Amino acid sequence: MDKFTTLTGIAAPMPLVNIDTDMIIPKQFLKTIQRSGLGINLFDELRYDRDGNELPDFVLNQPAYRQAEIIVAGDNFGCGSSREHAPWALLDFGIRCVISTSFADIFFNNCFKNGILPVVLPQEAVDVLMEDARKGANARMTVDLESQTVTSSDGVSFAFEVDPFRKHCLLNGLDDIGLTMEKAPVIESYETRMAQARPWV
Amino acid sequence: MTTEPQSAAARTLYDKIWDAHVVDRQEDGTCLLYIDRHLVHEVTSPQAFEGLRMTGRKVRAPERTIAVPDHNVPTTWDREQGIDNEESRIQVEALDRNAREFGVVYYPVTDIRQGIVHIIGPEQGWTLPGMTVVCGDSHTSTHGAFGALAHGIGTSEVEHVLATQTLIQKKSKNMKVEVTGRLAPGVTAKDVVLAIIGKTGTGGGTGHVIEYCGEAIRNLSMEGRMTICNMAIEGGARAGLIAPDQTTFDYVKGRPHAPKGAQWEAAVNWWKTLFSDDDAHWDKVVTLRGEDIAPTITWGTSPEDALPITAAVPAPEDFTGGKVEAARRSLDYMGLTPGTPLTDIAIDAVFIGSCTNGRIEDLRAAAQILRGRRLAAGVRGMVVPGSGLVRAQAEEEGLDQVFKDAGFEWRLAGCSMCLGMNPDQLAPGERCAATSNRNFEGRQGYKGRTHLMSPAMAAAAGVAGHLVDVREFAAETV
Numbered sequence: 203m204d205k206f207t208t209l210t211g212i213a214a215p216m217p218l219v220n221i222d223t224d225m226i227i228p229k230q231f232l233k234t235i236q237r238s239g240l241g242i243n244l245f246d247e248l249r250y251d252r253d254g255n256e257l258p259d260f261v262l263n264q265p266a267y268r269q270a271e272i273i274v275a276g277d278n279f280g281c282g283s284s285r286e287h288a289p290w291a292l293l294d295f296g297i298r299c300v301i302s303t304s305f306a307d308i309f310f311n312n313c314f315k316n317g318i319l320p321v322v323l324p325q326e327a328v329d330v331l332m333e334d335a336r337k338g339a340n341a342r343m344t345v346d347l348e349s350q351t352v353t354s355s356d357g358v359s360f361a362f363e364v365d366p367f368r369k370h371c372l373l374n375g376l377d378d379i380g381l382t383m384e385k386a387p388v389i390e391s392y393e394t395r396m397a398q399a400r401p402w403v
Numbered sequence: 404m405t406t407e408p409q410s411a412a413a414r415t416l417y418d419k420i421w422d423a424h425v426v427d428r429q430e431d432g433t434c435l436l437y438i439d440r441h442l443v444h445e446v447t448s449p450q451a452f453e454g455l456r457m458t459g460r461k462v463r464a465p466e467r468t469i470a471v472p473d474h475n476v477p478t479t480w481d482r483e484q485g486i487d488n489e490e491s492r493i494q495v496e497a498l499d500r501n502a503r504e505f506g507v508v509y510y511p512v513t514d515i516r517q518g519i520v521h522i523i524g525p526e527q528g529w530t531l532p533g534m535t536v537v538c539g540d541s542h543t544s545t546h547g548a549f550g551a552l553a554h555g556i557g558t559s560e561v562e563h564v565l566a567t568q569t570l571i572q573k574k575s576k577n578m579k580v581e582v583t584g585r586l587a588p589g590v591t592a593k594d595v596v597l598a599i600i601g602k603t604g605t606g607g608g609t610g611h612v613i614e615y616c617g618e619a620i621r622n623l624s625m626e627g628r629m630t631i632c633n634m635a636i637e638g639g640a641r642a643g644l645i646a647p648d649q650t651t652f653d654y655v656k657g658r659p660h661a662p663k664g665a666q667w668e669a670a671v672n673w674w675k676t677l678f679s680d681d682d683a684h685w686d687k688v689v690t691l692r693g694e695d696i697a698p699t700i701t702w703g704t705s706p707e708d709a710l711p712i713t714a715a716v717p718a719p720e721d722f723t724g725g726k727v728e729a730a731r732r733s734l735d736y737m738g739l740t741p742g743t744p745l746t747d748i749a750i751d752a753v754f755i756g757s758c759t760n761g762r763i764e765d766l767r768a769a770a771q772i773l774r775g776r777r778l779a780a781g782v783r784g785m786v787v788p789g790s791g792l793v794r795a796q797a798e799e800e801g802l803d804q805v806f807k808d809a810g811f812e813w814r815l816a817g818c819s820m821c822l823g824m825n826p827d828q829l830a831p832g833e834r835c836a837a838t839s840n841r842n843f844e845g846r847q848g849y850k851g852r853t854h855l856m857s858p859a860m861a862a863a864a865g866v867a868g869h870l871v872d873v874r875e876f877a878a879e880t881v
Contacts, residue, residue, distance in 0.1 A: 219725035224843040233490035235449035276725045278606040284541040284555035315559035367433045382567045392426040402662030
């Protein structure tokens with residue numbers, strides 16, 4: 203997993219609420235057995251017509267946002283499925299940070315496993331950043347994980363909360379399977395106790 | 404149970420199951436949680452098994468890992484000839500190979516026990532009260548009906564559980580959803596859960612584990628309870644729970660992987676301790692009166708767009724904030740005009756099945772409406788049993804004939820048109836009365852339009868050719 207430290211980039215405004223995982227990556231692209239290559243189909247049914255032509259109104263098709271690395275979104279981003287293809291598609295497109303008032307739990311969790319930072323901010327802050335994102339390619343936002351701040355292109359800063367353990371893993375690009383495997387003796391001892399306490403499991 | 408962490412404070416059901424599965428706790432509260440059952444399907448697991456292969460890791464507890472192909476499999480009767488779609492075939496073959504290579508429990512497509520992962524787990528007795536159950540699928544919440552802490556995980560976590568049989572977790576908050584009193588005739592678990600989501604919104608349960616309780620919940624069968632917990636995720640909660648009781652024990656007893664003999668007695672004794680203490684702390688409480696719930700359907704493209712069938716299509720102005728624009732978009736997508744009575748909405752297709760409503764009780768409810776009736780002209784119908792065993796049971800009861808006589812296609816088990824990863828899809832603009840769980844844009848097929856409802860309501864809509872109030876419909880003479 204790539205580290206996430208500081209990111210300064212273009213933010214795309216997507217004010218729609220409840221952007222679900224089926225919108226982020228429709229089911230026909232879940233048939234891959236790899237993690238990469240999904241960026242071209244990110245937001246596929248919003249982004250292309252049936253013949254595969256780009257829909258010019260869609261934000262990521264507009265010249266100012268084709269290189270976006272941040273999305274500022276409406277409430278409850280990522281609701282729906284557990285498909286990790288959603289963060290894989292965002293990452294493959296180049297998105298490393300999504301800012302919203304709220305995220306669906308499973309999507310939120312999946313982001314951290316893939317080096318994407320989901321930032322939760324109050325409505326007022328998201329409103330300011332949404333306006334900033336609407337300014338286009340000249341307005342670059344900065345997301346600093348170490349100091350836990352998002353700064354708009356005008357220099358307005360908002361502090362955000364992040365779980366300390368997740369922050370640590372993201373800052374250092376840590377593989378948490380490796381970390382857990384170091385705890386194998388504790389897991390074994392739990393299994394031994396449970397074989398006594400709940401042998402039917 | 405002297406090995407269980409004991410707490411003097413009153414605890415919720417969720418607290419109790421959580422405490423019983425903590426392997427390790429870090430200073431910041433992040434826990435390593437032991438996973439009793441790991442269910443695996445073909446779509447969210449290939450990258451996880453590949454990760455194990457690349458790092459030379461093994462599956463830590465193959466006997467706790469149960470794999471089945473369900474999302475991609477065709478449901479037509481010729482499917483044993485193979486899968487036409489190459490990508491689908493590759494995914495199913497990958498699961499086949501991975502299951503055998505890593506030695507996990509496996510139900511291939513040719514096995515009568517194959518079916519939707521959330522239907523076969525309970526059916527085979529893999530899901531038991533007090534367990535932790537995970538799967539790379541958001542509808543894992545279904546298993547919460549047994550009083551098991553069950554939720555969906557992403558593929559990275561699938562790999563983590565395969566390798567370590569644990570999950571890194573922070574505890575969620577406790578939310579109680581109480582449904583008091585008795586349900587009116589014609590009102591089912593599906594109507595209850597849609598009414599709940601209509602009230603709380605799709606984000607209402609975010610960050611929480613929901614326990615459903617109250618007389619109306621208590622009176623539900625296990626099938627109905629599974630329907631409720633299945634859609635906890637549509638209300639934003641990763642997991643839903645219902646405390647186990649005699650209904651649960653009766654359902655579990657005698658299933659292939661349920662405990663037997665003295666172990667059964669020991670298990671039931673522990674399961675009986677799995678309830679929320681009277682003075683337990685709740686972070687959020689929502690109460691509905693069972694008597695107030697009508698047959699409920701969705702009109703839009705989010706499960707929170709739920710209304711009683713007696714209502715009319717809303718207008719964007721009926722909403723506030725970001726929902727105004729979302730409603731406008733939904734109405735446009737669904738091709739609906741504000742003010743139209745919901746019962747005036749004509750449909751083209753009926754889908755009966757899915758992990759929400761693909762169990763035997765669901766098929767019985769639909770068949771009861773359809774007996775001696777036929778689908779309206781121009782409406783196509785499909786019944787996809789949730790598992791091979793549900794199908795066999797339905798056939799033994801003659802339900803397949805009722806469906807066929809009514810003009811429905813009778814299919815083999817799988818996820819099918821709930822998400823249309825296999826060939827079962829809606830055509831653009833086609834409008835479907837569906838017993839599944841998501842009405843998202845494109846969910847059942849590109850530009851397909853989905854109205855969620857109960858099996859009886861979907862069957863009735865199929866006969867009428869438009870959405871209909873099953874309470875009036877049932878009273879009509881055939």
